[in-house]
Amino acid sequence: MEQVTEKPVHRDVLTKGQQALLNAMPELAAIRLPQMRDTVEASVYVDPARFDAELQRVYRRTPIIAAPSALIANPREHAAVDIAGMPVLVTRTKDGAAHAFANVCRHRGMKLCQSDRATTGRLVCPYHAWTYDLDGKLIGLPRPEIFPGLEKKDLGLKELPCVEAGGLIWVGLDADNPPDFSSVTGELAADFDVFNMKNLFLYDKATFKVNANWKLIMDSMLDSYHVTRLHKDSLAQFGVDSENMIDRIGPHIRNAAHRGNFERAGITDRFAEMRKMMVFSYVTFPNGIIVVSPHYISLGVVRPVATDKTEVDYYQLYDAPPRDERIAGKMREAFDLMEQVFAKEDYWAAEQCDKGLRSGAIKEVLLGGMEVQIRMFQDAVTAALEAAK
Numbered sequence: 001m002e003q004v005t006e007k008p009v010h011r012d013v014l015t016k017g018q019q020a021l022l023n024a025m026p027e028l029a030a031i032r033l034p035q036m037r038d039t040v041e042a043s044v045y046v047d048p049a050r051f052d053a054e055l056q057r058v059y060r061r062t063p064i065i066a067a068p069s070a071l072i073a074n075p076r077e078h079a080a081v082d083i084a085g086m087p088v089l090v091t092r093t094k095d096g097a098a099h100a101f102a103n104v105c106r107h108r109g110m111k112l113c114q115s116d117r118a119t120t121g122r123l124v125c126p127y128h129a130w131t132y133d134l135d136g137k138l139i140g141l142p143r144p145e146i147f148p149g150l151e152k153k154d155l156g157l158k159e160l161p162c163v164e165a166g167g168l169i170w171v172g173l174d175a176d177n178p179p180d181f182s183s184v185t186g187e188l189a190a191d192f193d194v195f196n197m198k199n200l201f202l203y204d205k206a207t208f209k210v211n212a213n214w215k216l217i218m219d220s221m222l223d224s225y226h227v228t229r230l231h232k233d234s235l236a237q238f239g240v241d242s243e244n245m246i247d248r249i250g251p252h253i254r255n256a257a258h259r260g261n262f263e264r265a266g267i268t269d270r271f272a273e274m275r276k277m278m279v280f281s282y283v284t285f286p287n288g289i290i291v292v293s294p295h296y297i298s299l300g301v302v303r304p305v306a307t308d309k310t311e312v313d314y315y316q317l318y319d320a321p322p323r324d325e326r327i328a329g330k331m332r333e334a335f336d337l338m339e340q341v342f343a344k345e346d347y348w349a350a351e352q353c354d355k356g357l358r359s360g361a362i363k364e365v366l367l368g369g370m371e372v373q374i375r376m377f378q379d380a381v382t383a384a385l386e387a388a389k
Protein backbone atom coordinates (compact mmCIF):
# COMPACT_ATOMS: atom_id res chain seq x y z
CA MET A 1 0.00 0.00 0.00
CA GLU A 2 1.27 3.44 -0.84
CA GLN A 3 2.31 5.57 2.11
CA VAL A 4 1.08 9.14 2.09
CA THR A 5 2.97 11.49 4.35
CA GLU A 6 0.73 14.31 5.47
CA LYS A 7 2.29 17.74 5.85
CA PRO A 8 1.77 18.84 9.44
CA VAL A 9 -0.96 21.49 9.58
CA HIS A 10 0.08 24.64 11.40
CA ARG A 11 -2.17 25.35 14.38
CA ASP A 12 -2.52 29.07 14.93
CA VAL A 13 -4.22 28.99 18.33
CA LEU A 14 -2.86 31.78 20.52
CA THR A 15 -0.93 30.76 23.64
CA LYS A 16 -2.43 31.30 27.08
CA GLY A 17 -0.21 34.34 27.59
CA GLN A 18 -1.22 35.90 24.28
CA GLN A 19 -4.89 35.25 25.03
CA ALA A 20 -4.61 36.87 28.45
CA LEU A 21 -3.19 40.07 26.93
CA LEU A 22 -5.81 40.09 24.18
CA ASN A 23 -8.67 39.57 26.63
CA ALA A 24 -7.45 42.47 28.76
CA MET A 25 -7.70 44.92 25.83
CA PRO A 26 -10.48 47.50 26.32
CA GLU A 27 -12.79 48.70 23.55
CA LEU A 28 -11.33 51.61 21.57
CA ALA A 29 -13.81 53.99 23.18
CA ALA A 30 -12.76 52.88 26.66
CA ILE A 31 -9.00 53.35 26.17
CA ARG A 32 -7.38 55.08 29.13
CA LEU A 33 -3.80 55.99 28.49
CA PRO A 34 -1.48 55.20 31.40
CA GLN A 35 0.05 58.05 33.37
CA MET A 36 3.68 58.20 34.41
CA ARG A 37 6.35 60.80 34.88
CA ASP A 38 9.87 59.46 34.95
CA THR A 39 13.41 60.13 33.75
CA VAL A 40 16.41 58.32 32.25
CA GLU A 41 19.87 59.83 32.66
CA ALA A 42 21.33 61.10 29.39
CA SER A 43 24.70 59.53 30.26
CA VAL A 44 23.16 56.06 29.77
CA TYR A 45 23.15 56.77 26.03
CA VAL A 46 26.47 58.55 25.60
CA ASP A 47 28.95 57.26 28.19
CA PRO A 48 31.62 55.11 26.44
CA ALA A 49 32.31 53.15 29.65
CA ARG A 50 28.64 52.23 29.88
CA PHE A 51 28.72 51.12 26.22
CA ASP A 52 31.76 48.88 26.80
CA ALA A 53 30.10 47.37 29.87
CA GLU A 54 26.95 46.65 27.84
CA LEU A 55 28.94 44.74 25.22
CA GLN A 56 30.87 42.72 27.78
CA ARG A 57 28.26 42.17 30.46
CA VAL A 58 25.00 42.09 28.47
CA TYR A 59 25.77 41.03 24.89
CA ARG A 60 28.44 38.47 25.75
CA ARG A 61 26.26 36.75 28.35
CA THR A 62 22.78 36.75 26.83
CA PRO A 63 21.34 34.75 23.92
CA ILE A 64 21.31 37.13 20.95
CA ILE A 65 19.32 36.78 17.72
CA ALA A 66 21.73 36.34 14.82
CA ALA A 67 19.06 35.93 12.13
CA PRO A 68 15.64 34.48 11.45
CA SER A 69 15.71 30.79 10.53
CA ALA A 70 14.38 31.87 7.13
CA LEU A 71 17.67 33.63 6.27
CA ILE A 72 19.33 30.23 5.92
CA ALA A 73 16.21 28.18 5.29
CA ASN A 74 17.93 25.33 3.44
CA PRO A 75 20.78 22.95 4.25
CA ARG A 76 24.21 24.11 2.99
CA GLU A 77 23.35 27.82 3.31
CA HIS A 78 25.23 30.30 5.45
CA ALA A 79 25.30 33.98 6.36
CA ALA A 80 27.58 36.44 8.13
CA VAL A 81 26.44 38.96 10.72
CA ASP A 82 28.61 41.11 13.00
CA ILE A 83 27.15 41.36 16.48
CA ALA A 84 28.51 43.67 19.16
CA GLY A 85 32.15 43.22 18.16
CA MET A 86 31.92 39.53 17.25
CA PRO A 87 31.90 38.58 13.57
CA VAL A 88 29.40 35.70 13.53
CA LEU A 89 28.85 33.08 10.86
CA VAL A 90 25.62 31.07 10.92
CA THR A 91 25.36 27.92 8.86
CA ARG A 92 22.87 25.16 8.19
CA THR A 93 24.48 21.78 7.77
CA LYS A 94 23.27 18.89 5.59
CA ASP A 95 21.20 17.49 8.46
CA GLY A 96 19.25 20.78 8.71
CA ALA A 97 20.80 21.89 12.02
CA ALA A 98 21.85 25.51 12.55
CA HIS A 99 25.35 26.27 13.84
CA ALA A 100 27.23 29.42 14.72
CA PHE A 101 30.94 30.13 14.55
CA ALA A 102 33.26 33.05 15.02
CA ASN A 103 33.60 34.25 11.44
CA VAL A 104 37.37 34.37 11.84
CA CYS A 105 39.86 32.37 9.79
CA ARG A 106 42.16 30.21 11.91
CA HIS A 107 45.18 31.11 9.72
CA ARG A 108 45.65 34.85 10.23
CA GLY A 109 42.28 36.01 11.54
CA MET A 110 40.70 37.27 8.35
CA LYS A 111 36.95 37.72 8.41
CA LEU A 112 36.11 34.56 6.54
CA CYS A 113 32.67 35.05 5.02
CA GLN A 114 31.87 38.55 3.83
CA SER A 115 28.37 38.03 2.48
CA ASP A 116 24.92 38.46 3.96
CA ARG A 117 23.75 35.12 2.67
CA ALA A 118 25.34 32.46 0.49
CA THR A 119 24.59 28.97 -0.76
CA THR A 120 28.07 27.80 -1.74
CA GLY A 121 28.08 24.96 0.79
CA ARG A 122 31.64 25.69 1.88
CA LEU A 123 33.73 28.67 2.95
CA VAL A 124 36.93 29.75 1.27
CA CYS A 125 38.96 32.45 3.01
CA PRO A 126 39.58 35.30 0.55
CA TYR A 127 43.15 35.81 1.84
CA HIS A 128 45.02 32.50 1.34
CA ALA A 129 42.15 30.18 0.45
CA TRP A 130 41.92 28.02 3.56
CA THR A 131 38.65 26.16 3.08
CA TYR A 132 36.11 25.16 5.72
CA ASP A 133 33.00 23.01 5.72
CA LEU A 134 29.73 24.37 7.08
CA ASP A 135 30.23 22.35 10.26
CA GLY A 136 33.38 24.44 10.85
CA LYS A 137 35.97 21.80 9.87
CA LEU A 138 39.08 22.96 8.05
CA ILE A 139 38.98 20.78 4.95
CA GLY A 140 41.84 22.13 2.90
CA LEU A 141 44.61 24.68 2.51
CA PRO A 142 47.04 25.46 -0.32
CA ARG A 143 50.61 24.09 0.05
CA PRO A 144 50.08 22.37 3.40
CA GLU A 145 53.75 21.23 3.32
CA ILE A 146 54.85 24.75 4.34
CA PHE A 147 53.22 24.20 7.74
CA PRO A 148 55.09 21.13 9.05
CA GLY A 149 53.07 19.17 11.59
CA LEU A 150 49.87 21.15 11.03
CA GLU A 151 46.81 19.10 11.92
CA LYS A 152 43.69 20.23 10.08
CA LYS A 153 41.49 18.74 12.77
CA ASP A 154 42.88 21.21 15.33
CA LEU A 155 42.10 24.25 13.24
CA GLY A 156 38.36 24.22 12.78
CA LEU A 157 36.40 27.42 13.22
CA LYS A 158 35.66 28.48 16.80
CA GLU A 159 32.14 27.27 17.43
CA LEU A 160 29.74 29.54 19.29
CA PRO A 161 26.83 28.28 21.39
CA CYS A 162 23.72 28.26 19.19
CA VAL A 163 20.07 27.33 19.61
CA GLU A 164 17.32 27.55 17.02
CA ALA A 165 13.95 28.23 18.64
CA GLY A 166 10.75 29.98 17.63
CA GLY A 167 12.02 30.47 14.08
CA LEU A 168 15.08 32.42 15.23
CA ILE A 169 18.76 31.50 15.42
CA TRP A 170 20.06 32.53 18.84
CA VAL A 171 23.77 32.63 19.59
CA GLY A 172 26.07 33.10 22.55
CA LEU A 173 28.94 35.47 21.77
CA ASP A 174 31.37 33.94 24.25
CA ALA A 175 32.53 30.56 22.95
CA ASP A 176 33.67 29.43 26.39
CA ASN A 177 30.67 30.57 28.43
CA PRO A 178 27.32 29.66 26.91
CA PRO A 179 24.46 31.91 28.00
CA ASP A 180 21.32 30.47 29.55
CA PHE A 181 19.14 29.72 26.54
CA SER A 182 16.12 28.77 28.68
CA SER A 183 14.88 32.38 28.46
CA VAL A 184 14.35 32.00 24.69
CA THR A 185 13.27 28.39 24.29
CA GLY A 186 10.16 28.20 26.49
CA GLU A 187 7.19 30.53 26.43
CA LEU A 188 8.80 32.97 24.00
CA ALA A 189 9.40 30.27 21.39
CA ALA A 190 5.86 28.92 21.93
CA ASP A 191 4.47 32.39 21.13
CA PHE A 192 6.56 32.61 17.96
CA ASP A 193 5.50 29.11 16.96
CA VAL A 194 1.90 30.40 16.88
CA PHE A 195 3.11 32.86 14.22
CA ASN A 196 4.69 29.90 12.38
CA MET A 197 7.95 31.86 12.44
CA LYS A 198 10.11 28.87 11.58
CA ASN A 199 8.33 28.29 8.27
CA LEU A 200 7.91 31.89 7.11
CA PHE A 201 9.19 33.12 3.79
CA LEU A 202 11.81 35.88 3.95
CA TYR A 203 10.68 38.44 1.41
CA ASP A 204 13.56 40.87 1.81
CA LYS A 205 16.14 42.25 4.20
CA ALA A 206 17.67 45.70 4.62
CA THR A 207 20.54 46.81 6.84
CA PHE A 208 20.59 50.36 8.17
CA LYS A 209 23.67 52.15 9.46
CA VAL A 210 22.55 54.61 12.10
CA ASN A 211 24.64 57.25 13.87
CA ALA A 212 23.01 56.75 17.25
CA ASN A 213 23.41 54.72 20.42
CA TRP A 214 21.70 51.33 20.11
CA LYS A 215 19.35 52.02 23.02
CA LEU A 216 17.87 55.05 21.26
CA ILE A 217 16.80 52.67 18.50
CA MET A 218 15.30 50.26 21.01
CA ASP A 219 13.49 53.21 22.62
CA SER A 220 12.00 54.25 19.28
CA MET A 221 10.42 50.80 19.02
CA LEU A 222 9.18 50.85 22.62
CA ASP A 223 7.52 54.25 22.33
CA SER A 224 3.84 54.30 21.41
CA TYR A 225 3.72 58.09 21.90
CA HIS A 226 5.36 58.94 18.58
CA VAL A 227 3.46 56.65 16.23
CA THR A 228 0.67 59.01 15.14
CA ARG A 229 3.04 62.01 15.33
CA LEU A 230 6.49 61.28 13.88
CA HIS A 231 4.80 58.91 11.41
CA LYS A 232 1.92 61.27 10.60
CA ASP A 233 2.48 60.94 6.84
CA SER A 234 3.26 57.20 6.80
CA LEU A 235 2.19 54.70 9.47
CA ALA A 236 -0.23 56.91 11.41
CA GLN A 237 -3.09 55.74 9.20
CA PHE A 238 -2.66 52.19 10.60
CA GLY A 239 -2.26 53.10 14.28
CA VAL A 240 -4.15 54.64 17.16
CA ASP A 241 -2.99 55.84 20.57
CA SER A 242 -3.46 52.43 22.13
CA GLU A 243 -3.65 51.43 25.75
CA ASN A 244 -0.97 48.81 25.29
CA MET A 245 -1.33 45.61 27.23
CA ILE A 246 2.17 44.74 28.37
CA ASP A 247 3.68 41.80 30.18
CA ARG A 248 7.02 40.07 30.36
CA ILE A 249 8.41 36.72 29.46
CA GLY A 250 11.55 36.71 31.60
CA PRO A 251 13.58 39.71 30.42
CA HIS A 252 11.54 40.07 27.21
CA ILE A 253 8.58 42.42 26.71
CA ARG A 254 5.33 41.28 25.10
CA ASN A 255 2.81 43.86 23.99
CA ALA A 256 -0.70 43.86 22.50
CA ALA A 257 -1.93 47.08 20.89
CA HIS A 258 -5.13 48.13 19.15
CA ARG A 259 -5.65 48.69 15.48
CA GLY A 260 -8.37 51.14 14.45
CA ASN A 261 -10.87 48.32 13.74
CA PHE A 262 -10.48 46.56 17.11
CA GLU A 263 -13.70 45.26 18.69
CA ARG A 264 -13.95 43.10 21.79
CA ALA A 265 -16.83 41.18 20.23
CA GLY A 266 -14.41 39.99 17.55
CA ILE A 267 -11.96 38.38 19.99
CA THR A 268 -11.19 34.72 19.29
CA ASP A 269 -8.20 32.51 20.03
CA ARG A 270 -7.15 32.34 16.36
CA PHE A 271 -4.06 34.27 15.42
CA ALA A 272 -4.99 34.67 11.73
CA GLU A 273 -8.15 36.55 12.70
CA MET A 274 -6.69 38.56 15.55
CA ARG A 275 -3.76 39.96 13.57
CA LYS A 276 -6.29 41.90 11.48
CA MET A 277 -7.51 44.01 14.41
CA MET A 278 -4.61 44.19 16.84
CA VAL A 279 -0.83 44.06 16.90
CA PHE A 280 1.32 41.69 18.92
CA SER A 281 4.85 42.95 19.35
CA TYR A 282 7.86 41.74 21.29
CA VAL A 283 11.12 43.24 22.37
CA THR A 284 13.45 40.36 23.01
CA PHE A 285 16.18 41.29 25.41
CA PRO A 286 18.47 42.98 24.62
CA ASN A 287 18.16 43.76 20.92
CA GLY A 288 15.34 42.04 19.00
CA ILE A 289 12.10 43.60 17.80
CA ILE A 290 9.22 41.58 16.40
CA VAL A 291 6.05 43.26 15.18
CA VAL A 292 3.12 41.30 13.78
CA SER A 293 1.20 43.15 11.06
CA PRO A 294 -1.89 41.78 9.29
CA HIS A 295 0.08 40.43 6.31
CA TYR A 296 3.67 40.11 7.45
CA ILE A 297 5.98 39.92 10.42
CA SER A 298 8.78 42.42 10.88
CA LEU A 299 11.96 41.39 12.65
CA GLY A 300 14.54 43.97 13.65
CA VAL A 301 17.95 43.02 15.01
CA VAL A 302 19.81 45.95 16.54
CA ARG A 303 23.59 45.55 16.48
CA PRO A 304 25.68 48.02 18.47
CA VAL A 305 28.90 49.05 16.73
CA ALA A 306 30.16 51.98 18.83
CA THR A 307 28.68 54.28 21.47
CA ASP A 308 27.13 56.40 18.72
CA LYS A 309 26.94 53.84 15.89
CA THR A 310 24.49 51.03 15.35
CA GLU A 311 23.49 48.72 12.54
CA VAL A 312 19.96 47.40 12.27
CA ASP A 313 18.85 44.44 10.17
CA TYR A 314 15.25 44.61 9.10
CA TYR A 315 13.60 41.41 7.84
CA GLN A 316 10.09 41.19 6.39
CA LEU A 317 8.57 37.71 6.62
CA TYR A 318 5.39 36.37 5.00
CA ASP A 319 3.49 33.10 5.22
CA ALA A 320 4.43 32.23 1.64
CA PRO A 321 6.13 33.62 -1.49
CA PRO A 322 3.90 35.82 -3.69
CA ARG A 323 1.37 33.83 -5.72
CA ASP A 324 1.11 36.36 -8.52
CA GLU A 325 2.31 39.71 -9.79
CA ARG A 326 -0.32 41.66 -7.88
CA ILE A 327 0.74 40.19 -4.52
CA ALA A 328 4.41 40.61 -5.42
CA GLY A 329 3.69 44.29 -6.05
CA LYS A 330 1.98 44.67 -2.67
CA MET A 331 4.92 43.04 -0.89
CA ARG A 332 7.35 45.40 -2.61
CA GLU A 333 5.20 48.38 -1.59
CA ALA A 334 5.06 47.21 2.05
CA PHE A 335 8.81 46.66 2.18
CA ASP A 336 9.61 50.01 0.55
CA LEU A 337 7.26 51.78 2.96
CA MET A 338 8.97 50.27 6.03
CA GLU A 339 12.40 51.03 4.62
CA GLN A 340 11.41 54.68 4.23
CA VAL A 341 9.78 54.84 7.65
CA PHE A 342 12.91 53.54 9.39
CA ALA A 343 15.45 55.53 7.39
CA LYS A 344 13.60 58.83 7.21
CA GLU A 345 11.59 58.75 10.43
CA ASP A 346 12.56 56.40 13.32
CA TYR A 347 16.31 56.21 12.76
CA TRP A 348 16.51 59.83 11.73
CA ALA A 349 14.85 60.70 15.06
CA ALA A 350 17.30 58.42 16.93
CA GLU A 351 20.24 60.20 15.26
CA GLN A 352 18.88 63.61 16.15
CA CYS A 353 18.33 62.55 19.79
CA ASP A 354 21.86 61.13 19.90
CA LYS A 355 23.24 64.51 18.82
CA GLY A 356 21.09 66.34 21.35
CA LEU A 357 22.09 64.09 24.24
CA ARG A 358 25.78 64.06 23.27
CA SER A 359 25.79 67.89 23.44
CA GLY A 360 25.38 67.71 27.22
CA ALA A 361 22.62 70.32 27.07
CA ILE A 362 20.23 68.16 29.10
CA LYS A 363 21.12 65.70 31.84
CA GLU A 364 18.06 63.51 31.59
CA VAL A 365 15.22 62.61 29.27
CA LEU A 366 11.58 62.56 30.36
CA LEU A 367 9.20 59.64 29.98
CA GLY A 368 5.40 59.82 30.07
CA GLY A 369 2.65 57.21 30.28
CA MET A 370 2.99 56.05 26.67
CA GLU A 371 6.68 55.38 27.19
CA VAL A 372 6.35 52.85 30.01
CA GLN A 373 8.10 50.19 27.94
CA ILE A 374 11.20 52.37 27.63
CA ARG A 375 11.34 52.41 31.43
CA MET A 376 11.01 48.61 31.52
CA PHE A 377 13.70 48.12 28.89
CA GLN A 378 16.20 50.56 30.40
CA ASP A 379 15.70 48.92 33.80
CA ALA A 380 16.30 45.48 32.27
CA VAL A 381 19.62 46.66 30.78
CA THR A 382 20.69 48.19 34.08
CA ALA A 383 19.67 45.03 35.96
CA ALA A 384 21.64 42.83 33.55
CA LEU A 385 24.71 45.05 33.98
CA GLU A 386 24.42 44.84 37.76
CA ALA A 387 23.83 41.08 37.78
CA ALA A 388 26.95 40.47 35.70
CA LYS A 389 29.29 42.50 37.91
Ligand code: FES
Binds near residue numbers: 110128130
Ligand atom coordinates in the same frame (compact mmCIF):
# COMPACT_ATOMS: atom_id res chain seq x y z
S1 FES B 1 43.85 34.46 6.79
FE1 FES B 1 42.47 33.01 6.01
S2 FES B 1 43.64 31.83 4.71
FE2 FES B 1 45.04 33.22 5.47
Ligand SMILES: [Fe+2]
Binds near residue numbers: 220221227231
Ligand atom coordinates in the same frame (compact mmCIF):
# COMPACT_ATOMS: atom_id res chain seq x y z
FE1 LIG C 1 8.34 54.44 14.88
